[in-house]
Amino acid sequence: MTLNYIWLGFFLTALLVGVVKLLGGDASAFGAMTQATFDSAKTGFDISIGLTGVLTLWLGLMKVGEAGGAIGVLAKIVSPFFRRLFPEVPPDHPALGSIIMNFSANMLGLDNAATPLGLKAMNELQTLNPEKDTATNAQIMFLVLNTSGLTLIPISIMVYRAELGAANPADVFLPILITTYFATLTALIGVALVQRINLLDPVLLGWLVGVTALVSGVVWGFSSMPRERVQIISNTVANVTLITVICGFLIMALVRKVNAYEAFIEGAKEGFQVAIRIIPYLVALLVAIGVFRASGALDLLTQGLAKVLALFGVDDRIIPALPTALMKPLSGSGARGMMVDAMKTYGADSFAGRLSATFQGATDTTFYILALYFGSVGVKKTRHAVSMGLFADIVGVIVAIVMAYLYWG
DSSP: OOHHHHHHHHHHHHHHHHHHHHHTTOOHHHHHHHHHHHHHHHHHHHHHHHHHHHHHHHHHHHHHHHHHTHHHHHHHHHHHHHHHHSTTSOTTOHHHHHHHHHHHHHHTTOHHHHHHHHHHHHHHHHTTOSSTTBOOHHHHHHHHHHHTTOOSOOHHHHHHHHHTTOSSGGGGHHHHHHHHHHHHHHHHHHHHHHTTOOTTOHHHHHHHHHHHHHHHHHHHHHHTSOGGGHHHHHHHHHHHHHHHHHHHHHHHHHHTTOOHHHHHHHHHHHHHHHHHHHHHHHHHHHHHHHHHHHTTHHHHHHHHHHHHHHHTTOOGGGGGGHHHHHHTTTOHHHHHHHHHHHHHHHOTTSHHHHHHHHHHHHSOOHHHHIIIIIHHHTOOBOTTHHHHHHHHHHHHHHHHHHHHHHHHO
């Protein structure tokens, strides 16, 4: 499945819905779609430009980390695992370090740091790509694991819940952690099966069991402490880790007598170039998604899904949260808006409010990541990346619903 068919599908579906409404005497859909093209194009441009400063900062810091040897140390620690997960990547390739840093930032909920690190990793993986317009196995594995959105500390979601009056903003922490871990594990297994990676390899299996034990330990640790402390501890861990990483890079550069300032400037120069390069890809996909949403197609999809669920006797309490789940693969800001709307309408501590928050934290924005990461390196043929990413999204939705019933009845 290529982005071309997905892109056309959004537009053609929106056009069909608009024509049906027009024949019924409602011409407003075409006006909304037209406005959406301008709004979404501006949003895509703003996002790209907004990334420039963050990209400049983190690509500069990554260059300092590489020159000082910090990235190499991190890569050596987890290289046995990543060598088996990314067999096409040489053990000493700098892409491994960037991949590790990206996953670490994602797990801590540090979105502003994770994106530039992910773009750097994708660009480094592209240097190993013999067919520059076609995604490699390593790029697909990396992207799908990103779309599965493994996050240990969903800081932003807890902040929104606090602002909207939740009695305990952190009560979604454990359901989100369990949901996002299952989505990530499923994505990893799915891509590994397609790419014929041996999941029974002792080293790979050992790491998976170890990470599962770590996640279980985090779940147990947070469940055994007063819940009002969860958000404070989560914020502290994320912030301390971030500053520690930055200082660690600089200290190692100092010890190894590396000119950290010059290394930073060298890496930072790449930030602006990457930000400019992704603009066309991001605008193209965001405009298609905006038109799809403005036409009313997403609302029709939600209503249709609700009726199907009703036929099977599914509890209708999940229906108000479904727009968040349906929007999440398409637009992060759109899904966030749906989550906030559900919490405002039904209450932050309602079943729908909590479930929408769990949907928001379960996975990442599949099509945004596709456009951003593949666009940054000019990959057009995505192979099985889309299907595997959406598979992880579906698993995340199912597990989120199960967790909602387990935790909130």
